[in-house]
Amino acid sequence: MATVLIVGKSNVGKSTLFNKLIGKKKSIVDNKEGVTRDAVSDRVSYFGKSFKLIDTCGIFERPEDIISERLKNLTLNMLSEGDIIIFVVDGKYGLTSEDYHLADLLRKSNSDVILVVNKSENEKKVFVNFDDFYSLGFGEPLFISAEQGKNIDRLIEEVIKRLEKKGLKLEEEEEKDSIIRVALIGRPNAGKSTLFNGILERERALVTPIPGTTRDAIDELVEINGKKYLFIDTAGLRRKSKVEYKSIDMYSNVRSIKSIELSDVVVFVIDSLEGITHQDQKIAGIAENRGKATVVVFNKIDLVKNFKYRKQEFIEHFMERLYFVSYSPVVFVSAQERYGIGKLIKAIKEAYNSLFYRVQTSAVNAVIQRMIMFSPPPRGLKIYYGAQVDVKPPTFLFFTNGKKVPEFYQNNIRKIIRENIYHFTGAPIFLKFKNRH
Ligand SMILES: Nc1nc2c(ncn2[C@@H]2O[C@H](COP(=O)(O)OP(=O)(O)OP(=O)(O)O)[C@@H](O)[C@H]2O)c(=O)[nH]1
Ligand SMILES: Nc1nc2c(ncn2[C@@H]2O[C@H](COP(=O)(O)OP(=O)(O)OP(=O)(O)O)[C@@H](O)[C@H]2O)c(=O)[nH]1
Numbered sequence: 001m002a003t004v005l006i007v008g009k010s011n012v013g014k015s016t017l018f019n020k021l022i023g024k025k026k027s028i029v030d031n032k033e034g035v036t037r038d039a040v041s042d043r044v045s046y047f048g049k050s051f052k053l054i055d056t057c058g059i060f061e062r063p064e065d066i067i068s069e070r071l072k073n074l075t076l077n078m079l080s081e082g083d084i085i086i087f088v089v090d091g092k093y094g095l096t097s098e099d100y101h102l103a104d105l106l107r108k109s110n111s112d113v114i115l116v117v118n119k120s121e122n123e124k125k126v127f128v129n130f131d132d133f134y135s136l137g138f139g140e141p142l143f144i145s146a147e148q149g150k151n152i153d154r155l156i157e158e159v160i161k162r163l164e165k166k167g168l169k170l171e172e173e174e175e176k177d178s179i180i181r182v183a184l185i186g187r188p189n190a191g192k193s194t195l196f197n198g199i200l201e202r203e204r205a206l207v208t209p210i211p212g213t214t215r216d217a218i219d220e221l222v223e224i225n226g227k228k229y230l231f232i233d234t235a236g237l238r239r240k241s242k243v244e245y246k247s248i249d250m251y252s253n254v255r256s257i258k259s260i261e262l263s264d265v266v267v268f269v270i271d272s273l274e275g276i277t278h279q280d281q282k283i284a285g286i287a288e289n290r291g292k293a294t295v296v297v298f299n300k301i302d303l304v305k306n307f308k309y310r311k312q313e314f315i316e317h318f319m320e321r322l323y324f325v326s327y328s329p330v331v332f333v334s335a336q337e338r339y340g341i342g343k344l345i346k347a348i349k350e351a352y353n354s355l356f357y358r359v360q361t362s363a364v365n366a367v368i369q370r371m372i373m374f375s376p377p378p379r380g381l382k383i384y385y386g387a388q389v390d391v392k393p394p395t396f397l398f399f400t401n402g403k404k405v406p407e408f409y410q411n412n413i414r415k416i417i418r419e420n421i422y423h424f425t426g427a428p429i430f431l432k433f434k435n436r437h
Contacts, residue, residue, distance in 0.1 A: 002051040002168040003081055004044075004159055007106070008088035009098040013118040017088060017146035018042075018055035021156065046156050047387050047397070048361065049170035051163060054082070084162055085111045086155070087136075091120040091143060095132050103136045112166075113138045114158055121145040179221070180352045183232045183259040185283060186269030191299040195269055195335035195344075196237040199224075202341045209234075219262075224345055233259045256283055264392075265293040265351050265426070267344070272298045272314065272332075276321040284325050291393035293351035293426040294328040297344060302334040327418065328426055351426025357394060359421050361387040364396065367420045368413070377409055384436055395430040402435035 006014045022042040041054040079085065087106060089099050106113050117133055120143035133141040142158065144151040163170060184192045199222070200207060206223040210230070217233040231237075233255070260266050266287040270276055287294050298314050301307050311332065318330055329347040333340035365385050377383055383405075386398035396417070398405075414429045 001043075002083050002163045002166075002170055003054065004051050004084045004086060004163075005054050005056055005079065005082035006086045006088060007056050007079070007102065008118075009090075009096070009102060012088045012090040013146045014055055014088050017086070017116075017118060017144070018053065020146050020149060020152050021053055044156065045390055046160065047389055048358070049160055051083075051159065051168075051170055079106070079109045079111055082111060083166060083168060084159055085113045086116055086159070087113050087138065088116050088118050089133065089136075089141075091117040092122070093119075095136070099136065103138070107137060112162060114155070114162070115139065115141040116155060117141045117143045118146050121148050121150060179228045179230050180265060180348065181230045181232060181263040182265050182267060182348060183256075183263035184234075184237065184267050184269055185256050185259060185287075186297075186299075187271065187274070187277065187279060190269040190271045190274075191335045192269050193237045195297070195299060195333065195341075196231065196234060198335045198338050198341050199345070202338045203345065227349070229348070232262045257286060260287050260290060260292055263292060264355060265295060265348050267295045267297055267348065269297045269299050272300050272304050275317060281321055284322050288325050288428045291428055291430060293355050293393075293428075294325045295344070295347045295351050295426060296322065296325070296328045296330045298330065298332050299335050301332050302337050302339070307332075325428070327424060327428070347426070354424040354427035355393055356391045357422055357424060357427075358391055359388050359394075359417075363421045364388060364417070367416050368398070371412065371416050375412060378406060381405060381409075389432070390430075393428045393430050394424055395432060397432045397434060399436040400433050405431075405433050 006018055008014050021044050041052060043050050044053045085106060087102070089095060115133065115136060115138040142151060142155055144155055146152070160170060184196060186192050199205065203222075203224045208221040210219045210221055211217070218235045220231045220234045222229045222231055260283070266284075268280060268284060270280065284294065296318055298318075304310060314332070315330060319326055322328070329350060331340055331344045331347050333344060335341075364387055368383065368386055372383060381403040382401040384399045384401075386396055389395055389397045396413075398413075410431050413431060417429060418424060
């Protein structure tokens with residue numbers, strides 16, 4: 001993967017910039033000098049393109065400081081690893097000998113350098129030192145404010161332009177790993193244990209128990225047809241001693257939410273005789289919110305009289321109560337009679353694959369343009385173009401004129417994507433909007 005390093009003396013805002021570029025909080029930001037101790041690395045994703053970003057530890061001027069010396073050597077070794085170096089200087093306090101020293105090193109190492117003047121929210125102040133920045137010898141500097149997000153997109157675009165000019169491939173690969181993490185969630189007595197045991201038995205699965213993240217949780221790695229599934233928090237499910245675990249907290253919010261967080265696919269087990277409750281709705285909402293794939297299981301269909309003729313009723317019940325995850329596959333099962341289990345496994349796999357599916361930018365824009373024509377956005381709102389920018393969950397970014405996009409129109413966009421490009425069965429679609437200017 002193409003690699004970009006952030007280099008600069010202490011306290012110029014490297015960690016702040018790193019966080020801004022990756023969009024998460026990862027390195028520690030502190031206004032004491034030398035707080036960033038180790039190099040941190042992560043991926044920057046931008047319109048389906050990505051590169052690896054490394055926040056280097058600071059280079060310090062005092063050779064008598066042993067730790068700093070070690071860090072300095074580390075950084076020097078790293079310079080050779082970077083395809084591009086983002087050299088950060090401080091626009092608020094201007095240049096010091098450290099910056100010139102570092103510039104020398106960078107020139108000697110033949111690195112491709114983008115000079116970035118951070119803390120440039122106050123342009124007047126910056127302009128006092130304008131010539132100084134040129135004198136570093138890296139051409140025209142880019143003035144940014146990591147803290148306020150100013151010119152961050154321009155910086156990313158410049159990085160991408162230069163990386164591509166070097167012939168480096170930036171198209172994102174799928175980041176699927178080989179294990180599908182599954183949580184079985186449902187009210188007490190819905191039949192989760194019976195279902196889990198049914199899966200193990202019916203699929204003649206290979207099972208490896210793994211201690212989970214909470215003290216009394218057990219995750220189990222199950223291999224079905226050569227594919228690995230990690231079932232999250234099966235402590236209450238496997239060999240249930242009814243007295244020990246019965247009902248107490250398998251549906252307590254905290255425990256369910258924890259399981260949801262750890263999983264890729266959430267399987268909602270519903271007792272067909274009881275139907276979907278308010279609690280089920282709440283938990284499904286949480287799963288959707290966290291970007292998890294969902295599968296809905298109506299269990300105990302052996303107890304439903306005339307089930308064959310009543311299937312549609314259940315579907316309608318699902319659409320009414322769980323309309324916000326209406327993209328989920330619905331599977332009818334009798335855990336006790338081991339019926340429907342193969343279909344359930346297929347649905348889990350499909351939902352998981354949807355999480356990672358990527359559609360083409362041209363397709364997104366074609367359908368969005370049509371949508372704008374036939375069902376125009378509310379007055380004052382303009383949507384220009386967009387692209388899928390991420391997976392897990394599939395996330396789309398649209399450029400607008402900055403007007404708020406109402407919820408109903410966002411739902412229209414999702415619907416249009418599902419109906420005309422890819423259905424993303426089981427996966428939520430996240431939307432982001434950005435002012436073009
Ligand atoms: N005014 C202003 N301050 C900033 C900006 N970016 C970062 N800072 C501040 O500068 C200080 C240093 O930021 P860091 O991101 O920790 O700097 P660093 O280069 O990683 O520092 P070391 O850990 O010492 O290497 C913090 O107090 C930040 O809040 C900016 O764009 N404008
Ligand atoms: N008839 C019928 N009974 C079922 C089915 N699935 C589960 N049951 C019964 O429903 C009861 C509850 O099943 P469990 O598997 O213990 O349910 P659970 O969701 O694990 O329950 P908690 O541990 O309380 O959360 C048991 O008596 C099961 O035998 C089914 O498909 N059909």
